[in-house]
Amino acid sequence: MLKGSRFLLLLLGLSGAVAGTRADSIALKTGERIEGRITVETDTELTVVVRVSAGINDERVIRKTEIVKVDRIAADETAFRAIMDFQPGKASFQPAQYSGMIGALQGFITQFPESIHVKTAQTARTALETEKKRVDVGELKFEGQWLSRAEAQKQRTQIGGTLTFAAMKKANASGDAIGALNSFTYLEKNFPGAKVLPDAVALAQQILAALKPAAERALANYKINNAERERGVAAAGPADKAEMLAAFQREQAKADAAIAAATAAKTWPPFAIGSEKCISAILAKIPAEAKRLEALPVADMRASITVADKARIEFASNNVETASDLLQQVLKLWPANDLGLQMKAQIAASKLPPKTVPVAVAATPAAATPSAKPAGATPKPGGTPAPSAQPEPSPATVTATTATPPAEPEAKPFFMTVPGAITIVVALAVLLGGANLFNHLRARREEPED
Known part of the structure; x- marks a missing residue:
């Protein structure tokens, strides 16, 4: 991961x-x-x-x-638990992220110099500092391999998809089912040809299957808690009653705003156990999403990825025609497969003749011509006949065929670059994390056991 x-x-x-x-x-x-x-x-x-x-x-x-x-x-232990995963992995980070992790590790080392975890923190800090130097000069690590800036741009879809899928899995493992589903929505929209998509679909289906009974229990508990709340309001004095009603209305208004925002963004509403509307909205969304995912051609996607790997091997072995035949299968099974689209561009480029550009060659100057002798002059015996007064024609300008240097890639907007894609993923994580704040809005009493 x-x-x-x-x-x-x-x-x-x-x-x-x-x-x-x-x-x-x-x-x-x-x-x-x-x-x-x-x-x-x-x-x-x-x-x-x-x-x-x-x-x-x-x-x-x-x-x-x-x-x-x-x-x-x-x-x-509590402090180290928050930074224990701050270490190099299969993917590099943004410079600001490196700085944040390095700073957090150093803060731990400074605050707890006697902790048994100091040596681990020091090792992680040094490793992150080393990686940051490479990132600062434009390199990027993806799936354990360091890529140049140009190569990373070619792999934008795969990198963005892999990072988003990792966020999806992490959110699900930490209990944030809604955050995980919103990560899947982002992945599907922005990196539709990523090779992780079939696995992401399968995980989304698992999450939906677990989310439905959890939401049903939460709705049943809400109704019990709400009945208790209403009895408490009825028994409260005038001042307390007004305060309790106002707090409940504020909570519901925030939940309504969250539902409206999620609807506009076409994402999942927060799992706010203090809002019947939020829970009901989740339950209403599950069946349609489950049906949509079931209809996706996941088996064809997986087959397309497998054939794409074979095509890549053939192309690397200079079997271009075989690779071309396999490529047709790849894109027929899954037209959006980014691996196939990359291979298509590589095969097309391999079949193009080298471009030429005319190069001017300086003309060779004509030899100086002696002046013609006057009429009637007798040449000396054994002399060389005088050349014609007409100068020899100069050599014409010639062209030479040379390979055209590769054109500089066209500058792209920031959000279309790999750093831009990763930044978007960071922004997504921030937005998803915000959804969890609605759990603070629930009524401050214990929830009955199922």
């Missing part, structure tokens, strides 16, 4: 994720023990991210008066 996506998600705080196998443990007066990650602490409450299911995380706000004991992970 590419670790580039790890940086993007960790940079956002890994919203909704319960990182690692260790967790904070909270013992309640009721006897319940909650395992999760404490994300916010106030004088009166703790906010804890807990795993609900394989694909869904939830937030619980717990009053300190309900708590018996809190067992926390050591400070350096």
Whole structure:
């Protein structure tokens, strides 16, 4: 898996994720023990991210008066857990991302000089500094191979698709099913010919299958919680009642705005367990999306990729005609296959004759012609007859055939370059991470167990 996506998600705080196998443990007066990650602490409450299911995380706000004991992970363990994936992977990062990771690692080293993780952090920092020097001069690493700027531009679709798919897998693994589905939407729209697309479709289908029952449970729980809320409002005094109603209305207004924004962007609405509309919108979207994915020719896509690999091998062996025949199969199975489109351009270029350009050659000057002798003059015996007064014609200008130097590639807009594509992926991750903030809007009480 590419670790580039790890940086993007960790940079956002890994919203909704319960990182690692260790967790904070909270013992309640009721006897319940909650395992999760404490994300916010106030004088009166703790906010804890807990795993609900394989694909869904939830937030619980717990009053300190309900708590018996809190067992926390050591400070350096918590800090290291946030930077443990800041290290080189199969893909390079943007210079600013390198700087951010290097700074975070150095901050950990400075703050926890006695930690057992310092040596690991130092090694990662040095490795990232080395990679950043290569990126600063225009190189880019993709799937473990360093590419020049020109070659990276050719691989834009594959690089962007791979990075987005990595973000999709990371979001799903951290419990952010909606973020994962929105990553898939972005991948399908912007990198439709990427070779990871068939695998991304399969993962999206798995996510949808798990999301449906999770959303159904969340809707049932919402109705129970909402009934309790209404009873609490009815029993509250005038001042408290007004405050409770106003808070609920603000929460619903934010959820409505999120649904409207998702609808306009053609993305998934946030999984806000405090909003019946959000949950219902998700449930309404699942059947149509599942049906659409089922109709995609995934088997043909995979077959096209396999044949494209064979065509590449034939072309590398100078079997151009065989490669051309295979290419027809590639694009027939999957017309958008970027591997096939790249091969098509390479084969076409290999069949073009070298271009020529006329090169002017300087004319050779004519030899000087002696003046004609006057009439009646008698030539000396044995003398050489005088050449004609008419000068010899000068050699004509000739042309020489030379190979035309390759034209400089046309400058492209920033968003069409590989750095631009990666920047867009970063922006996408930011937008997806924002969706998780709606989990803060739910009513501050415990959710009933299923």
